[in-house]
Amino acid sequence: MIRRQRLAAGVCALLAALTAGLAFPTAAAADETEQAAPKVELVLDVSGSMRTRDIDGGTRMAAAKQAFDDVLDATPQDVELGIRTLGANYHGNDRQEGCKDTAQLYPVGPLNRTDAKTAVATLVPTGWTPIGPALLKAAGDLDGGDGTRRIVLISDGEDTCQPLDPCEVAREIAAKGIGLTIDTLGLVPDAKTRDQLSCIADATGGTYTSVQHKEELTDRVGQLVHRAADPVVTPVATSGAAQCEKAPTLKSGLYTDRAEFGQQRWYKVDVDPGKELRASVSVADDRAVNPSYGVLLRAVTLKGREIVRGEAAGTGRTDVVSTGLRYPKPASDDDNAPAETVCLEVAHSFSAPAGVKSTPGLPLELTVDVVDGPAKAHDVAAFGLGRGWWLLGVLVLTGFVAGLLWGWLSRWRVAVWRTN
Amino acid sequence: MRIRHALGAALLALGLAAGPAAADSSPSPGASDGSGGAPTQAGTSFRTATEIRQGQQATASGSTGDYLYWSFPADTGQRPTVKASVKLPQSHGSETWQLDVYDGLRRRQSCQYGASTRTAEPGTSSVELACVMRTVRGWSEPWANDPLPGTYYVRLTVVDLGAGDLGQPVNAEVRVDSKDIGGAAAVDGSLGKPLVPGIAVTSASQDDGSRHAVLSSFGSKDGWSSGWWSDRWVWTVIGGVLAALAGVGGYALTRGSGRPRNL
Structure with missing residues (x-):
């Protein structure tokens, strides 16, 4: 079913491309804005x-x-x-x-x-x-x-x-x-x-x-x-909780928060069946920090099972350390299937040298996107198609052997028919 | 038999002809459109990254210590190469420059080849950096960090420098080109939406007609390959045709030349 849809979509895209003179303009959403004056x-x-x-x-x-x-x-x-x-x-x-x-x-x-x-x-x-x-x-x-x-x-x-x-x-x-x-x-x-x-x-x-x-x-x-x-998306300030139960529920958008050293921040996102959750987080070091650091972003179910995680680590001079994850929730046959609440946990491993203030926490930027889910892969290769000289060789050999067998078979049948 | 031959040849020719034509008809958002209007500045964060097209020579002036950000789109089957060159001030100490590539989820992407970190000794006037990324795939499991079609970020910065070099004027040039890897990298499955940050918000706001600043303006519906075409179709069709021909050949062998004499 999915294959057929995709093929149909492909054919439509092909036709559209041909009629449009092979030139797709990209969306120009950023050209003008209704934002307040900078x-x-x-x-x-x-x-x-x-x-x-x-x-x-x-x-x-x-x-x-x-x-x-x-x-x-x-x-x-x-x-x-x-x-x-x-x-x-x-x-x-x-x-x-x-x-x-x-x-x-x-x-x-x-x-x-x-x-x-x-x-x-x-x-x-x-x-x-x-x-x-x-x-x-x-x-x-x-x-x-x-x-x-x-x-x-x-x-x-x-x-x-x-x-x-x-x-x-x-x-x-x-x-x-x-x-x-x-x-x-x-x-x-x-x-x-x-x-x-x-x-x-x-x-x-x-x-x-x-x-x-x-x-x-x-x-x-x-x-x-x-x-x-230059027009820039202004992030929405939010405040993550120490546990998932008390965490704020986020919709698609860009958020900022503060995370202190050694502190975890939790957020919640509702994901409908057939949708994909994409989240990325950047933690900025706005003060002197020790030169090795990392960030962890986990998607966890309400019951505490980890679904997927993104992690990054680094050393040396940096402005941010960032990572992301995506979680496609499988489509459900039931139209009224409830949305799943996914908990997002953000933790960073920046550490401060002695004498550096630990409050307020480090600035954290979180993007959340809930989009349509991906088509499920059935095979490693595209549509299960093959490619290369080995494929051609195998197909030719198979065809040849099949032809030979068919030929002998029909000769044998003719011989049997004639003797009868 | 002759008709079959002709049909086979026609099919083969059709397959070969359709191959490149169809490949061309799925224009990638990274198609080069010359250097007209190449950006002359860079952003300073993921949020403010300057958007460039593939094949564009983007330039920027900044200060040593700035974090310079650009973003570019990359589509299925492309293997992008990011090249950067930094013109250093006349006198400077030893500086280490680094080029990092991040995907639309801000996950750091590895470089297959290329010197993405280089140290400029005192007296050198420029540093050249390069990063050859992995091939962008149409689909991958959520637990992998394979490159997927969408926005990519380039961050150029100095990672090690003497205190006296901070804030000195530098000029940077960045260019992204990509090699089309084609069917060898064609996988099954595709993403519902390319990995373009903020795409959920963008498509919603486009629907109600209003316009807002966006995290990344690379097309949500337009310009991305639909992911169904790859040269695997040509290979497989040719394979089928050749197999049929070989079958006919094998059959013919068993029959000798023409009809049996005594029939």
Whole structure:
């Protein structure tokens, strides 16, 4: 039955292909979207050190202004762009005051290029470098809406407002599950700045770039703003349980969660007979972790029998470790057969070196797809067909022997008929 | 007898002619469409991976330490080869670059041949990486991680580097080509839907007419081979025809030349 259907489908496909001039267009579902406008906030360090003349002979501030002008000109229409400064206003030496110095230079919203450029032109390198507080405020600026959110941080020095570690701040922002990415650009290639900025980027799945020339800065900021404009599926935040019974039931879609070190997360998915469950999971290391790790995804029945598992392990530098599984549930003759509840267990074996915070857990991304099940295979080879010279040889030999036998048989019958 | 001969020859010719024609008529989504509009950037995660077609030379600029992601479709019977080349900055320390291929379920796929990890010594200006994947099969058991038709992800990154090299500008090029393995890899059975992430959501949203961002836009119904055609049909048909001819030949041998004299 299945074969016949498949053959019929094949013939239809063939005819369709021929009539369509052998050209199938692929679905263009991603071309346009109804998603909310993506939001980007550029966070610029306007601390005193930006006066240093070491980027193509000009000051760091001049390079940043130039880059902002170019980027503002090239910002896509649908991107809501804002600008926040840090260390732009407070001249004094009071650390307490200096570390509160962050202001929104241009609010996040539809872009008026002239206004934004005028605002940028007024900036004069002034005060401290309160990166942590600026990031917190920037995350607040981007609140609301369903679009993608991105912070681009341009800085030339490490945070001068400890003990609030900007890296921790970034991790906390990411832990809110609002899908915010922080990309960082460092204007000075010194080790401390680099470590801090790359830590902020890693904590949110962003990128770190070290900039030494004006064009690099312009290109990179422009690239990041454009990247924000690309439509991206926004994951739904969910919270897995410690056991299957209490687990949330998921439908097809993309989900995020957090999994602490040594913690298992359980989810439930209903699979109808004749459907196939596909699940994949990625666990990201958003902080320093030991260099060997793994992830396990298991599909388990309600009674605790394991159906199938996906596992992956690795060593060395990585952004995520991921695996997946598929479970086709056989079709049932009974139309009213109930859906089976499949429990999905996610566990990862990342471990943290001493001194690394274990909360919040590592970000986990889970995709669930419940689709039509596969056609069951009856034979190893396609339709049980053969192939190759041995097949031809065997068939020819068989045919020849059959012909000989048939010939002799008929001769013998003729002989018998004649003698009678 | 003569009619039989003619019929046999005609069948054979038909089989041979139908072979390539039918093979062509199931266009693969990975068919090369030239380099027009090749992407010039890369994604930074599975979710944001930049989609490329097979045969396209995709380029991207990034920073050392970035995780660059692309995705491409691969269909039944194809054996994809992923090639990447990274242009390194003028001065750099020893860096190890790696190319990983993942399938639509984000399972890592092994490379049969090719240097997927390479170390660039200081002073070298580029690194070339390659990965020849296994042949994509039409069906496999759920417990196997055989490559199946659907989306594949390519991740290019530096896995070992000196701290001073982080964030330096690099340029990467990626290209996927595939060899058609054909009937040798044709298996029975097929997937209900190709392994394209988010395909359940995509087909649902297409039905109600609205459009959303998707995890992977490679066609759900279009462009994938239906999986019924393989050159095994030609081999088997030719085998049957040859067997029939041999049968006729064997029969003729027993009869001598023409009718028995005394009949």
